[in-house]
Amino acid sequence: DGGITQSPKYLFRKEGQNVTLSCEQNLNHDAMYWYRQDPGQGLRLIYYSQIVNDFQKGDIAEGYSVSREKKESFPLTVTSAQKNPTAFYLCASTSGGSTDTQYFGPGTRLTVL
């Protein structure tokens, strides 16, 4: 299960706070993704990046922001504008595009208090 890591495993946020979730990979993958997973629903794409210094919005980007300053790192910030942020967040990477095998991190469970 090594290769892509996320931290922290659990995160608690007060309303009005911004929090940043870490995602790091040592697979030398070009593309990285952030998904949100809610109970009874599939994974929903928040943001993705196919190359350093470039990223695109997914289906549910509102209230989130990302950066891709290094190939290995793709942090996700959940801003106070995200009205319902409590969820399980998964980071993934692929060597090529979205039609290659996605390797997932262990996830971060975010809870808003």
Added chain:
Amino acid sequence: GENVEQHPSTLSVQEGDSAVIKCTYSDSASNYFPWYKQELGKRPQLIIDIRSNVGEKKDQRIAVTLNKTAKHFSLHITETQPEDSAVYFCAASMGSNYQLIWGAGTKLIIKP
């Protein structure tokens, strides 16, 4: 809009029997259809995938079939074992950038 429907949401089968999970997709241009398995508390992992130029693919006890005309694809697990218990997700590549759209998941329960 772009969507993937997955059925059933829960499937309970006797150990040793077969399990079938079906997904339908909306975009006829979709060309990639993976299946991921997520065990409780763990990350999703690819178990099998199929591309639009192939109708069926097998890997030991697991197979996936694709019907492009009907826009559906199915996961077949034969001789189910307790370690097959998990949530299974299907996905299909859609849109101008062919990003994956995911089904809602099927919880597979293997009864001893």
